[in-house]
Amino acid sequence: MTASALLSVDRVVKRYGDRLALDGVSLAVGPGEAVGLVGESGSGKSTLARLALGLLAPDGGTVRFAGRDPYRLRGARDRSVRARLQFVPQHPRGSLNPALRAGEAVAFALRLHGTPRRGRAEAVAGLFRQVGLEPALAARYPRELSGGQLQRVAVARALATGPDLLVCDEPTSALDRGAQVRLLDLLTDLRERSGLGYLFISHDLAVVRHLAHRVLVLRHGRVLEEGRTADLWAAPAHPYTRALLEAATGRTTLT
Numbered sequence: 001m002t003a004s005a006l007l008s009v010d011r012v013v014k015r016y017g018d019r020l021a022l023d024g025v026s027l028a029v030g031p032g033e034a035v036g037l038v039g040e041s042g043s044g045k046s047t048l049a050r051l052a053l054g055l056l057a058p059d060g061g062t063v064r065f066a067g068r069d070p071y072r073l074r075g076a077r078d079r080s081v082r083a084r085l086q087f088v089p090q091h092p093r094g095s096l097n098p099a100l101r102a103g104e105a106v107a108f109a110l111r112l113h114g115t116p117r118r119g120r121a122e123a124v125a126g127l128f129r130q131v132g133l134e135p136a137l138a139a140r141y142p143r144e145l146s147g148g149q150l151q152r153v154a155v156a157r158a159l160a161t162g163p164d165l166l167v168c169d170e171p172t173s174a175l176d177r178g179a180q181v182r183l184l185d186l187l188t189d190l191r192e193r194s195g196l197g198y199l200f201i202s203h204d205l206a207v208v209r210h211l212a213h214r215v216l217v218l219r220h221g222r223v224l225e226e227g228r229t230a231d232l233w234a235a236p237a238h239p240y241t242r243a244l245l246e247a248a249t250g251r252t253t254l255t
């Protein structure tokens, strides 16, 4: 683990009853770095995301965000640290309140972050522009937006608190290929412009390749292989990684 890592996960173990979901997983994400986590269903990706976000506590090992245990970031005093760590979910339609207009969802995040009421409308418009959405779309309800637009609203909401790290759990898997590429281009652009870091989870190596500097391959709760994305793509060491790559070939037009 590098001392400068924003997020460090060190030899983490997580069990659900008898089931060992993570078995000694370590990873680090530095400022402005995009780290991809790939693996088939059940490999433990979402569990790792929940641990990174402090929604779960590990049974062994440690998780640190900005030097703090995210599970213990509670209360008003920790709000400024919590704000630096945000989440982009797989299904924005499920995570956005259907009764709130898109702009209200983002304004709500701004309110929690302490942005005064008077500056909020302008801040919402700025965030919509930042994610490539017309500010006029803020007046729409989630049901009136496409999957790609909704995912941008979810990103805008995550950006409302000025984060350093976004944990993205399969954010493109519900989108068609064109919308996937546009979302990945947006995330790349945000990283380049504002130094955002990502822990980016996907079962799809073609998607991860588009964004991540480094990739970890997770299988049965263990890191099977890790390395720079280009190296792993050129010469996967493990047959499982090769199989994931083969599953992704044919869709390499994504890159």
Ligand SMILES: Nc1ncnc2c1ncn2[C@@H]1O[C@H](COP(=O)(O)OP(=O)(O)OP(=O)(O)O)[C@@H](O)[C@H]1O
Binding pocket: 016, 019, 020, 021, 039, 040, 041, 042, 043, 044, 045, 046, 047, 048, 203
């Ligand atoms: N709340 C839970 N209770 C019991 N077992 C769970 C729970 N959450 C996850 N698991 C189990 O832990 C293992 C890892 O699950 P996890 O959701 O982290 O995998 P994943 O790689 O994200 O899968 P998917 O891509 O299908 O979401 C799986 O065997 C899963 O069945």
